[in-house]
Amino acid sequence: MLKAAILDDYQNVALSLADWDRLKGKVDFTVFTDNLADVDAVAKRLADFDIVIMNRERTPFLADLLQKLPKLKLLLTSGMVNRSIDVKAANAQGIVVCGSLSSSSSTPELAWGMIIALARHIPREVRNLQEGRWQETVGIGLKGRTLGIIGLGHLGIPMARVALAFDMKVAVWSPNMSQERADKVMPGLKAVSKDEMMSGSDFITIHMPLGPRSIGIVSAADIARMKPTAYLINTSRGPIVEQEALYKAVRENKIAGCALDVYDIEPLPKDHPVRSLPNSVLTPHLGFVEVDAYKRHFAEAVDNIENWLAGKPSRVIEVIGPH
Numbered sequence: 223m224l225k226a227a228i229l230d231d232y233q234n235v236a237l238s239l240a241d242w243d244r245l246k247g248k249v250d251f252t253v254f255t256d257n258l259a260d261v262d263a264v265a266k267r268l269a270d271f272d273i274v275i276m277n278r279e280r281t282p283f284l285a286d287l288l289q290k291l292p293k294l295k296l297l298l299t300s301g302m303v304n305r306s307i308d309v310k311a312a313n314a315q316g317i318v319v320c321g322s323l324s325s326s327s328s329t330p331e332l333a334w335g336m337i338i339a340l341a342r343h344i345p346r347e348v349r350n351l352q353e354g355r356w357q358e359t360v361g362i363g364l365k366g367r368t369l370g371i372i373g374l375g376h377l378g379i380p381m382a383r384v385a386l387a388f389d390m391k392v393a394v395w396s397p398n399m400s401q402e403r404a405d406k407v408m409p410g411l412k413a414v415s416k417d418e419m420m421s422g423s424d425f426i427t428i429h430m431p432l433g434p435r436s437i438g439i440v441s442a443a444d445i446a447r448m449k450p451t452a453y454l455i456n457t458s459r460g461p462i463v464e465q466e467a468l469y470k471a472v473r474e475n476k477i478a479g480c481a482l483d484v485y486d487i488e489p490l491p492k493d494h495p496v497r498s499l500p501n502s503v504l505t506p507h508l509g510f511v512e513v514d515a516y517k518r519h520f521a522e523a524v525d526n527i528e529n530w531l532a533g534k535p536s537r538v539i540e541v542i543g544p545h
Contacts, residue, residue: 226273226527228253230280239513240520245527249273257281257489265290272296275523278510279306280488288312296530300324300510300519302539305432309541318530319539322522329509330380333427333457336481337364339503340425340453362424362451365389370414370423372396372440373430373458374407381427386410395419396430397439420447425455432459442467448477457483457509465496472499483509 226249228236234255242251252271257280258264264281268274268291276283276299283297285308294317299307302321309319339345342361350358369385370393371378378394385392386408393414394404404411419426420440426448430436440454440463448454454477456463465486471477479501487494488507496504522537529536 223247224249224272225270226251226275227268227271228275230257230277231255232257232277233511235516236275236520239517240524242524244524248531249527261287261290269293273527274298275520276300276304276307279304282306283312284308285311288315288317296320296527296535298322298523298526299539300515302537303431304539307539309539313541318535320526320530320535320537321539322519322526322537325510325512325515325518326376326380328512328515329377329429329457330384331512332483332505332509333381333429333455333481334384336455336457336483336503336505337369337425337427337453340455340479340481345503367391367424368393368422370395370419370426372419372426372428374399374404374411375429375431377458378427378429379407381429382408382411393419393423397435416444417447420444421449423452424449425453427455428458428462430458430462432462437461438464440464440468445471445477450476451478453478453480455481457481460485460488469495469499472501475501479503481505483507 228251231253232255234253236253237251258267264287270293272293273296274294276297278300283306288308288311297307297312297317297319299321301324304321307319312319341364343359346359350356365388368391371381373396374394382392392411394411395414395416399413401413404413428440438461442464445464445467454468468480472480481503482496483505484507485496490496490506526536
């Protein structure tokens with residue numbers, strides 16, 4: 223019988239969210255609820271497994287790890303793009319890499335929750351109420367304010383739709399953005415320069431994939447251009463923003479605050495400085511952690527294993543390379 227590992231299932235829910243019994247007698251599943259950062263420790267844990275089911279980028283599978291896993295034959299990930307997998311190295315070892323279709327709603331929903339929490343100081347006022355205090359802050363409304371969206375792809379577009387429903391102004395920027403492209407996406411979007419995006423927006427939300435071109439694309443100089451009343455929201459990937467510059471700007475009240483779902487190191491160490499950041503909404507990478515998204519991923523993982531066993535791999539990921 224083949225052995226499969228389900229990695230980084232922090233909530234220990236994977237086996238309850240798909241019909242794994244379809245593979246009974248063919249594949250034996252082991253769930254790991256913790257995260258190992260050391261490559262040798264991961265290799266030791268997975269040495270006897272034929273199949274590995276990943277949860278996004280929680281455990282990277284780059285060449286140095288893959289070389290230590292000669293038994294691995296099938297690697298499954300959530301999403302159809304995962305730059306923490308060296309697909310070329312995997313294929314060279316005869317490992318098939320397959321993905322699952324990702325949700326375009328779960329991350330924008332979280333981002334809007336963060337924006338509203340920032341605007342109305344919800345975390346602080348919840349604590350105040352629980353501790354016996356009453357109304358310490360004065361929030362701001364969204365109507366008439368400008369939402370700046372960095373990246374107008376399948377996650378940025380729903381952000382824009384909601385902003386327009388709130389009667390906000392919507393500015394969009396990416397390295398390849400033009401007004402013509404913005405107009406094709408939907409009416410009411412204004413393509414701006416990066417400088418105008420950073421200096422003119424009240425809320426700036428990031429929706430770009432992490433890659434060589436996007437690492438540090440929101441630089442210290444960009445953060446310095448933000449209004450002192452502006453907020454930055456990052457539900458994409460930590461390294462897209464120069465994080466130390468962001469933390470410094472928040473601590474020194476150069477900007478009004480931030481909302482972060484992603485970080486340079488994940489899981490976040492207990493002593494990480496971001497944990498004490500003022501004027502912030504911090505969540506532990508919950509963007510795709512939503513029951514329907516999980517169900518889809520694990521159901522398609524079952525499909526992918528069945529199809530691979532039948533000699534017809536499905537949702538095969540082409541070479542995209544590591545970070």
